[in-house]
Amino acid sequence: MKTAQRLLSDALIQEKVIEAIGKIFCDREPHAQELLTKALNSETDELARDILDDIIDNAALAREERLPLCQDTGLLVVFARLGVDVRLEICLRDTLEQAAAIAWQKYYMRDSIAPDPLRGQLDECEDIRSESDARLPIVLHLEQVPGDGLSLDLALKGGGAENMSALRMFNPSAKVEEIVEFVVDTVVNAGGRPCPPVIVGVGIGGDFELSAILAKRALFTDSDERGTCYRELEKDILRRINERGRGVMGLAGRNTALEVRILTAPCHIASLPVAVNLDCHAHRHIRVEI
Numbered sequence: 486m487k488t489a490q491r492l493l494s495d496a497l498i499q500e501k502v503i504e505a506i507g508k509i510f511c512d513r514e515p516h517a518q519e520l521l522t523k524a525l526n527s528e529t530d531e532l533a534r535d536i537l538d539d540i541i542d543n544a545a546l547a548r549e550e551r552l553p554l555c556q557d558t559g560l561l562v563v564f565a566r567l568g569v570d571v572r573l574e575i576c577l578r579d580t581l582e583q584a585a586a587i588a589w590q591k592y593y594m595r596d597s598i599a600p601d602p603l604r605g606q607l608d609e610c611e612d613i614r615s616e617s618d619a620r621l622p623i624v625l626h627l628e629q630v631p632g633d634g635l636s637l638d639l640a641l642k643g644g645g646a647e648n649m650s651a652l653r654m655f656n657p658s659a660k661v662e663e664i665v666e667f668v669v670d671t672v673v674n675a676g677g678r679p680c681p682p683v684i685v686g687v688g689i690g691g692d693f694e695l696s697a698i699l700a701k702r703a704l705f706t707d708s709d710e711r712g713t714c715y716r717e718l719e720k721d722i723l724r725r726i727n728e729r730g731r732g733v734m735g736l737a738g739r740n741t742a743l744e745v746r747i748l749t750a751p752c753h754i755a756s757l758p759v760a761v762n763l764d765c766h767a768h769r770h771i772r773v774e775i
């Protein structure tokens with residue numbers, strides 16, 4: 486027997502997404518806020534404590550005044566889980582890109598998107614540069630799941646942290662120690678550029694592109710969603726990053742990273758891809774369930 490489909494209107498989804506962007510553009514995710522407070526309480530270096538204080542004060546002001554938490558208001562990244570019993574009026578990407586364009590205007594957010602990634606260096610690409618501003622390009626990962634709901638994990642991802650991502654195709658015989666060194670070196674060598682303290686997403690397995698998606702997805706997860714298997718490894722990597730002493734904003738102290746989050750997937754016996762994706766202290770993430 487065929488189940489009745491639940492209709493989710495374009496207007497309802499847009500309303501929820503605009504409201505969610507309105508929360509995170511000026512307020513980081515509560516768990517990240519707790520981690521920053523914990524970092525401040527554990528920090529002994531005076532300069533690092535001053536900077537952490539400023540980061541926390543800046544967030545309080547942004548929340549109060551409803552001003553962007555950071556001048557880089559980011560690129561909207563969405564992990565969507567769409568129930569098979571949901572019917573949409575229009576394609577989800579169209580809805581989300583229209584909602585993003587409205588939110589960016591409504592909250593006076595900086596438009597950080599270059600329609601042509603080569604910024605007009607090739608004359609042939611003029612068409613790309615003249616796109617309508619009724620939509621704002623986003624990054625969308627869409628998965629179908631059982632049920633009649635729509636779950637959207639949204640993030641405003643800044644360029645500074647994103648630029649410090651790394652991916653390596655390891656030999657499948659690689660030891661865990663080599664992977665740990667790769668992750669630790671990636672974070673430490675990034676210095677102040679990803680605006681530490683950072684949250685470190687690690688994707689192990691899958692293939693080339695899936696490992697990168699896992700690393701990004703890991704930034705959206707809490708420990709329950711990641712299971713217990715890699716918890717000790719996460720703690721070990723976090724300890725080793727912070728022991729290397731790059732510190733807050735790459736300047737001082739012991740708090741280079743707040744958390745390490747690992748997601749894994751099965752992979753080909755001939756491969757072992759590992760990806761690292763960083764998120765800065767702004768960590769503007771939210772989940773919307775419709």
Ligand code: SF4
Binds near residue numbers: 555646647766
């Ligand atoms: S990395 Fe984050 S905190 Fe730093 S400038 Fe970019 S968005 Fe802002």
